[in-house]
Amino acid sequence: MVRKYQLYLIEDEFAAHYFGRERMFFQLFQEYEASNGELKQITKKQIAYITKHLQILKIHQLIQKQLGKIRGFKSEHGTYTIELSGKLSTATLEVHENRVLIEANGSYEAETAFFEVLRKCESSFLAVDLENERFGWLKPIKERKFV
Template sequence: MRTYQIFLVKEEVAKQYFGRELLIFKLFKEYKQTKSVDMLTLLKKQINFITEPISVFNLEYIIHKQLRHDARYEKLPQAFVVADRQEESFAKLHLATSYITLEAYGTYEAETLFFEVLRQNCPYFLAIDFENSQYGWLAPIRNRKYV
């Protein structure tokens, strides 16, 4: 099973750290692994500084609106599910104000559907798979070029 935590990074931070996502990943990873209470407090402040709270109500509405006609989609009381038996693909999305959790297994079809909905509605989501040390923006951020 693949598990992603998806964070909403502040726009200015996302633009400044585009191409240097490893630094953000290391911050979150250190937070997950630290046992020191003082260090946890410090790291949490840093994480709160670079992230924004997620509007759960807004995102629930957007996800349901965009996926409600898809036969593979189901809204559960605390989560959203996309299951495709033919493709052997399953993904479950849980929303919280601090981050989104996406659990998936099988082919990538179901999780890609959720990633696409999130990407279309906010370009500053950063997905992290801590188990496999993978991370990346759901929507690549383009830097403005001034002439």
């Protein structure tokens, strides 16, 4: 089964406010994918408002630095591929202006390697798997304790 993740960097203020209610983000991304016309334009603006632009160069540098020496890691035209455990776990990653796309197959080992790097890069990455209705933070946000 192929897993496809879209990773968005959520603005800190929204990430903190909607902690524990991540389904609302998921539903927004789901609505965007399913809509067209005026509704698609509205949801696109909403997504632009709650997400941060990615620091593309920083992400590329971090991936190269953290994974570049791993056997099974390849980089071609800005797309990264990891094949681990004799192709039992594969994942590709592409960095776009407003999201990171990861496609994975087999065991979770290869995609986890990408997730770990991205987790170190930024604190508010939200991963969304629309096909399997799965979503979550790469780095769980700690609830703020107000005394």
